[in-house]
Amino acid sequence: MLEPMMYVGGAYKHSQLIELVEDLGGYILQKNIMQSEVVLLMLVPINDIPMVETKSKELLGKLTRAPLTGSEIATVAPTLAYHHLPHLDCDVAEFLRKQGAKTNMVGLARGVGKRICQLTAFERDLINEHDVAVFILGNYEHCIIEKSKKLYEGIEIPIVVTGAPELKTEDVPNATAYVGSFGRILHHLRHAEELRTLDKLAQVIGKVLDDVRVEIAKDPPSVAPPRIKKEIEENIAEIIDNLHPLPITLQMNGVRVKLPYEEYHEQIENIKFVEGVTMKEVARVLPSKMRNFILIKALPKSETGFSI
Amino acid sequence: MEQLETFIVECPDVTGAKTTRSLILDTLSDLSLSRVIERLKVYMDPVEPVFIFAALLRLGSPSIKIKDFAKVDMGALGKDEVKIEVEKEMFTIKLLNKLWAKYGKENIEQPDRKVIIVKTDPIKDLDMLRELVVEEPQQEVLDRLIDAIALRIIPEGFRVRKHELSTTHVLFVASEDTLKPEWLAKGQEILESLRREENA
Numbered sequence: 161m162l163e164p165m166m167y168v169g170g171a172y173k174h175s176q177l178i179e180l181v182e183d184l185g186g187y188i189l190q191k192n193i194m195q196s197e198v199v200l201l202m203l204v205p206i207n208d209i210p211m212v213e214t215k216s217k218e219l220l221g222k223l224t225r226a227p228l229t230g231s232e233i234a235t236v237a238p239t240l241a242y243h244h245l246p247h248l249d250c251d252v253a254e255f256l257r258k259q260g261a262k263t264n265m266v267g268l269a270r271g272v273g274k275r276i277c278q279l280t281a282f283e284r285d286l287i288n289e290h291d292v293a294v295f296i297l298g299n300y301e302h303c304i305i306e307k308s309k310k311l312y313e314g315i316e317i318p319i320v321v322t323g324a325p326e327l328k329t330e331d332v333p334n335a336t337a338y339v340g341s342f343g344r345i346l347h348h349l350r351h352a353e354e355l356r357t358l359d360k361l362a363q364v365i366g367k368v369l370d371d372v373r374v375e376i377a378k379d380p381p382s383v384a385p386p387r388i389k390k391e392i393e394e395n396i397a398e399i400i401d402n403l404h405p406l407p408i409t410l411q412m413n414g415v416r417v418k419l420p421y422e423e424y425h426e427q428i429e430n431i432k433f434v435e436g437v438t439m440k441e442v443a444r445v446l447p448s449k450m451r452n453f454i455l456i457k458a459l460p461k462s463e464t465g466f467s468i
Numbered sequence: 469m470e471q472l473e474t475f476i477v478e479c480p481d482v483t484g485a486k487t488t489r490s491l492i493l494d495t496l497s498d499l500s501l502s503r504v505i506e507r508l509k510v511y512m513d514p515v516e517p518v519f520i521f522a523a524l525l526r527l528g529s530p531s532i533k534i535k536d537f538a539k540v541d542m543g544a545l546g547k548d549e550v551k552i553e554v555e556k557e558m559f560t561i562k563l564l565n566k567l568w569a570k571y572g573k574e575n576i577e578q579p580d581r582k583v584i585i586v587k588t589d590p591i592k593d594l595d596m597l598r599e600l601v602v603e604e605p606q607q608e609v610l611d612r613l614i615d616a617i618a619l620r621i622i623p624e625g626f627r628v629r630k631h632e633l634s635t636t637h638v639l640f641v642a643s644e645d646t647l648k649p650e651w652l653a654k655g656q657e658i659l660e661s662l663r664r665e666e667n668a
Contacts, residue, residue, distance in 0.1 A: 243620065272624040274514075299484040301483070343491075
């Protein structure tokens with residue numbers, strides 16, 4: 161079992177920590193160097209965390225659990241109009257990104273109104289490719305409840321809803337979790353109170369993702385998503401020159417590869433692991449709804465009978 | 469002059485009213501409109517659903533014409549030109565832009581900081597140029613106001629709308645469903661109450 165962790169510390173000697181994590185069988189997912197500071201997002205084997213902690217103390221850095229690491233989250237706004245953007249939606253997406261998640265913003269075509277709101281089939285499929293969907297709704301209790309009754313139709317991933325009133329999750333139909341004190345805010349979220357609300361949202365999403373992890377652990381994937389990422393990085397040279405943000409985006413039970421499906425899917429399917437199996441035996445390589453990218457979903461152990 | 473002498477948001481949903489209030493304040497300050505609105509009353513009922521926005525306005529100065537800040541005369545004798553002598557340089561840039569758009573850059577000369585020569589028939593264009601509107605502060609403010617109310621404040625789903633707009637007041641009634649006559653009447657009533665307050 162791998163634990164998502166975040167290390168924040170000085171750039172000096174941070175490579176020692178990277179080496180330690182890699183030697184322990186963990187994965188470095190992201191490395192951001194900002195001037196003299198470095199932020200590492202990594203997956204560490206749960207039993208070896210004390211060792212990594214000791215090392216990070218030695219380097220005078222800070223090691224925290226970052227439950228959002230390695231997940232892809234869709235932040236969904238009813239439309240891409242002034243009513244929702246740039247504030248709030250971007251603030252939420254940015255904040256979750258700082259916590260280690262990869263966020264994609266989705267603006268619906270006809271998501272407005274409590275009676276007239278709709279979700280198109282394409283939007284539904286696109287949102288379903290993520291791990292969690294965060295719906296950023298407005299000010300009024302009645303509207304949030306009415307809208308929730310039908311807007312999330314067909315969405316199979318956990319749904320986190322935000323809005324102004326303080327509601328209980330049970331009161332919001334079809335929602336996995338609800339976070340209040342948001343609403344339609346047209347200024348940059350920077351007051352202490354607002355930042356605390358964002359913290360709460362990250363915490364709630366972390367909890368939702370932890371539940372997903374528990375669910376996945378019951379029937380673990382045949383190959384861990386970070387392993388898929390590592391193999392693609394080693395086997396497909398073009399990924400290095402790819403200019404998309406996070407060319408290989410980790411998800412809870414797969415990865416999104418930002419390369420054209422038609423050209424690369426066979427190459428990826430035929431990647432051979434040292435254990436002797438090929439990618440197509442342990443994962444499904446599918447065309448993604450996002451542009452012409454590739455979506456890889458790891459097969460569960462119950463289906464393949466083994467895990468590597 | 470106080471900013472926003474009356475500012476009431478009426479809504480059965482208390483949290484909703486509070487957030488609506490803050491979003492109106494944010495929008496008005498974003499578009500620097502807080503000095504334009506004198507009294508403002510919003511009625512919102514998400515269950516019906518209806519959104520009424522009524523405000524009394526305090527618009528700035530009326531439109532500015534060339535004759536208000538410059539002397540417009542015939543140019544040199546025997547030439548087809550009009551001479552504009554600018555007295556307040558503040559408007560020169562806007563004036564030049566207007567003239568360039570109208571006559572083309574090749575027909576406008578500026579031999580001196582405060583002198584602009586327009587190559588055109590003075591007999592035909594002199595009076596027209598005197599009356600040419602260079603700046604319309606009121607219209608600009610109204611444009612911004614419409615942007616604020618229609619595109620930012622009224623909930624997006626409320627697409628059925630009726631509005632009244634003049635230089636002294638603005639009234640928007642919006643809903644997701646067909647507008648009911650009683651909502652329109654309520655809008656008028658709110659506007660009247662604002663007027664009564666002002667006259668009191």
